[in-house]
Amino acid sequence: MTTSTELRIPASIGELEARFREPEAAAAAIVMCHPHPQYGGNMHDAVIGTVERVAHEHGFATLKFNFRGVGASPGRFDNGVGEVDDLLAALTWLRARMHAMPVWLAGYSFGSNIVWRAIERAGELAGVVLIAPPVGMMDFSARPTAAVAVNIIAGNIDSFVDGADLQRWIDAATPTTSAPPIAVDIIDGADHFFSGAYENLAHAVERALTQRGLV
Numbered sequence: 001m002t003t004s005t006e007l008r009i010p011a012s013i014g015e016l017e018a019r020f021r022e023p024e025a026a027a028a029a030i031v032m033c034h035p036h037p038q039y040g041g042n043m044h045d046a047v048i049g050t051v052e053r054v055a056h057e058h059g060f061a062t063l064k065f066n067f068r069g070v071g072a073s074p075g076r077f078d079n080g081v082g083e084v085d086d087l088l089a090a091l092t093w094l095r096a097r098m099h100a101m102p103v104w105l106a107g108y109s110f111g112s113n114i115v116w117r118a119i120e121r122a123g124e125l126a127g128v129v130l131i132a133p134p135v136g137m138m139d140f141s142a143r144p145t146a147a148v149a150v151n152i153i154a155g156n157i158d159s160f161v162d163g164a165d166l167q168r169w170i171d172a173a174t175p176t177t178s179a180p181p182i183a184v185d186i187i188d189g190a191d192h193f194f195s196g197a198y199e200n201l202a203h204a205v206e207r208a209l210t211q212r213g214l215v
Contacts (some may be wrong), residue, residue, distance in 0.1 A: 002018065006018075014068075016073070017043070021052070032062065033083075041070070044198050047132075050202050061094075080138070088122065109129040110134075113139070116130060116133070119144040120144045124125070128150055132153070140169055143173055151183045152166070154166060158190065159192060187210065
């Protein structure tokens with residue numbers, strides 16, 4: 001049995017609108033970050049919904065939330081700076097609720113940038129999933145020293161994620177620490193919005209969450 005709770009998460013800007021879903025015996029937990037607020041992104045995005053569904057199927061508790069200025073979350077867009085703080089506030093809430101349970105982060109498009117920028121401040125993570133990360137359009141220059149497993153999912157006809165840019169970024173970002181190498185899953189025929197490719201996306205999310213022995 002899964003319980004679903006609409007809630008408000010304390011953050012520096014006020015209380016963030018969120019939804020938490022918890023299976024009866026959770027094995028892990030994941031925080032999910034939605035796409036760009038200035039282009040209609042919110043926690044009800046279909047890609048985030050796909051991650052939520054797959055995570056539940058594999059025993060994850062899930063937390064998704066609206067960044068500042070979105071939905072019922074107060075404040076206004078902060079060019080990714082305040083949004084990192086929003087994610088860390090959500091992560092703090094989840095850890096207080098789930099205690100020592102393994103925690104993942106997942107982000108789609110703009111949300112993937114927020115996840116990447118938050119890793120160094122996020123504490124111990126079981127893994128991260130970056131979906132359609134626009135590495136040529138946003139600041140992905142930070143190279144976390146934390147030993148975290150990074151999983152990338154993207155479509156091969158994504159007009160916002162250039163394949164050559166992505167490969168150069170992967171080569172530069174590949175960890176030199178004891179972290180596993182970055183895993184990449186490219187979905188044939190998928191665009192930035194995964195139009196008509198949600199089941200293939202679901203399979204890719206499943207592989208990211210389960211195939212590296214992290215849960």
